[in-house]
Amino acid sequence: MLIGVPREIKEGERRVGLPPPAVRELVLHGHRVIVESGAGVGIGASDANYESAAAEIAAHPQDVWGQAELVVKVKEPQPTERKMLSEGQILFAYLHLAPDHEQTADLIASGAACIAYETVTDSRGSLPLLAPMSRVAGRLAVQAGAWALETTHGGAGVLIGGVPGVPPARVVIIGGGVVGENAAEIAIGMGADVRVLDIDPAALVHLEQRFGAAVVTVTSTRSALESEVLDADLVIGAVLVTGARAPKLVTAAMIETMRPRSVVVDVAIDQGGCFETSHPTTHAEPTYVHGDIVHYCVANMPGAVPLTSTRALSDATLPRVLALAENGLEALRSDSHLSSGLNVYRGQITEPSVAAAMGVPFVEPRTALAS
Missing domain, CATH: 3.40.50.720 (NAD(P)-binding Rossmann-like Domain)
Incomplete structure (x- = not known):
């Protein structure tokens, strides 16, 4: 799978979706990773560091968003980024949709599968990515x-x-x-x-x-x-x-x-x-x-300490990124804990609290994925 890592553009955000060691791990598993130039500057990771991890470097955001099958980032996509999201893509990031009607509407319109770190669960009922x-x-x-x-x-x-x-x-x-x-x-x-x-x-x-x-x-x-x-x-x-x-x-x-x-x-x-x-x-x-x-x-308080935050977040997200890269949407169908992170799928809201906040029908993730 082609995995994209855009540079974060939210004000004051210096974290990055995947640091070079995580990129190397994905490449060793047979996947391609395209990283926007300068994406790692906030954690002291240069383009050369990413190239050493076998990443491809993209000069422009569109080169990442326009090609990647799976986009891995930290904060919710900003308005200009949401315009580049397309049907069939998988977005994996913090989304925090309940108070953000504009973002939710844009993600619905995109037709993408949008997975929120903050609602992924584990076998103990906790939130391992939050x-x-x-x-x-x-x-x-x-x-x-x-x-x-x-x-x-x-x-x-x-x-x-x-x-x-x-x-x-x-x-x-x-x-x-x-x-x-x-x-x-x-x-x-x-x-x-x-x-x-x-x-x-x-x-x-x-x-x-x-x-x-x-x-x-x-x-x-x-x-x-x-x-x-x-x-x-x-x-x-x-x-x-x-x-x-x-x-x-x-x-x-x-x-x-x-x-x-x-x-x-x-x-x-x-x-x-x-x-x-x-x-x-x-x-x-x-x-x-x-x-x-x-x-x-x-x-985005953890953005103040991006090196610590990126390492801690990547340690938690990497196994899930690997599962999505290896199996695509099938990873959601086979893992109820990962599918609990699915908030928006092909125009449907698949997280009950978000649906309630938006005042629209909630569709079970398994139902949406089966349609």
Whole structure:
């Protein structure tokens, strides 16, 4: 199969769909890989590095999109890229379609098979292609929050870990999944006063067993959320509903009760955000102030550390890329976990949360693939 790796064009995105070692692995399995010139610059991989891995180098994006049977990238295709997507192609990337009606409409119109990393499952019911970036984003969220709390970046001037005689920052994490657990790990390591809210008792038990008295776990109710947000210096939104738009758990009224110049970091912004006052920002302009609260809402947070992120993502995606390259759509028919990643297929929406968000009928992936 001919596999295409375009250069990412989303603002501030420096990751790449496949690094040179992954390309070499695919070529050793008998596949061709065409990589857009400069695709690896963000991770320090030159065109020569890709050529050493036996990739073909394309001078223009159209040379990749126009030829590849399988397009492997990181972030959702931008409007100019979606125009180059065609019927019969397979797209494999993060898509986050539920809050993005325009992208969804374009993918439907393309007639392509569009597989979203974030809804691929595994035998344990987890999300193996979302988890690596969730770990990165959770860890970055605390770094970003600590940075934003500095007065030079708009914050109140609070040091996360405090110093002897001065208490540490209160860090409140909403959601105890992969993002929340990794955020808690870093916040604890920095010496913060850490609290995690979740509606799942099992998640709270896991966090308490892992971190002991270093974290306070709280069952998430509206009253608990209001109370914790009120006392926080930094609130991290780490909520995930697979494939769906994130619930707006923190209202504008709650934001108004927070301490002036405290910080919120919305890791859920790719799925629409879990703060009512959130809107996407970029690495170039990561924050804004709303209601005297600093908001950090970068929609591709792991792009800030592209080398680490690309390696972690490729480790997870490569076996699935190989399966698609070896077997094409048959890989989806034979693997229910991979087919759970199928969001759009030949004009049909095959992911229930996306269909609900769009207000259109949902078609089971197996039904769509059999038609």
